[in-house]
Amino acid sequence: EVQLVESGGGLVQPGGSLRLSCAASGFTFSTYWMTWVRQAPGKGLEWVANLKQDGSEERYVDSVKGRFTISRDNANNSLYLQMNSLRAEDTAVYYCVREWYWNARYDYYYMDVWGKGTTVTVSS
Amino acid sequence: DIQMTQSPSSLSASEGDRVTMTCRASERISSYLNWYQQNPGKAPKLLIYAASGLQSGVPSRFSGSGSGTDFTLTISSLQPEDIGTYYCQQSHSIPYTFGPGTKLEIK
Numbered sequence: 001e002v003q004l005v006e007s008g009g010g011l012v013q014p015g016g017s018l019r020l021s022c023a024a025s026g027f028t029f030s031t032y033w034m035t036w037v038r039q040a041p042g043k044g045l046e047w048v049a050n051l052k053q054d055g056s057e058e059r060y061v062d063s064v065k066g067r068f069t070i071s072r073d074n075a076n077n078s079l080y081l082q083m084n085s086l087r088a089e090d091t092a093v094y095y096c097v098r099e100w101y102w103n104a105r106y107d108y109y110y111m112d113v114w115g116k117g118t119t120v121t122v123s124s
Numbered sequence: 125d126i127q128m129t130q131s132p133s134s135l136s137a138s139e140g141d142r143v144t145m146t147c148r149a150s151e152r153i154s155s156y157l158n159w160y161q162q163n164p165g166k167a168p169k170l171l172i173y174a175a176s177g178l179q180s181g182v183p184s185r186f187s188g189s190g191s192g193t194d195f196t197l198t199i200s201s202l203q204p205e206d207i208g209t210y211y212c213q214q215s216h217s218i219p220y221t222f223g224p225g226t227k228l229e230i231k
Binding site for chain 2: 037044045046047050059060061062095102104106108109110111112114115116117
């Protein structure tokens, strides 16, 4: 069964750090772009960051650039999100997501497998 | 960044009804448009990719159309399990962006 399981969420004070982990199983992890998407309480979805298969290209939403770092360990089928200088507005459920694509002259990317999410609360 | 808008913001319909919701991009995105369903308390689920591709395992009552800036998600015959919030998302350029969602309820 294809599965993504997040962990590492919790309560942290403003300015603090947290590292999220995502354990992948049931598919060849090293062949997929991987993504973090978050959802603040009662709000919509926000793409946070993604990372190329070999870790050579990482991309971020502007609001987390310089504070968050996405990384992966293909040998252990794991994705990570190191979050530093956390702010109240980073409070959200963080989803680990697999990206795939449909090739028809161009590559049309989409997010086809989602974890259940881990909750991050930034509060004093 | 490409801005995504969705309408209506909420929708109430009866079981068996045909339901349509729309998504608009702030600039042309060809067919780089995906639709997701989020049932209450659950993670999102991919329904439609590349504007009109039906994801494996998704019931055929769901369909997507459109290209450029205007897109539509249609449910041909609404079922009780379809309640939730529907999000469109563009994958044309980084940062990927989602619409604010359409919340669907059953009358």
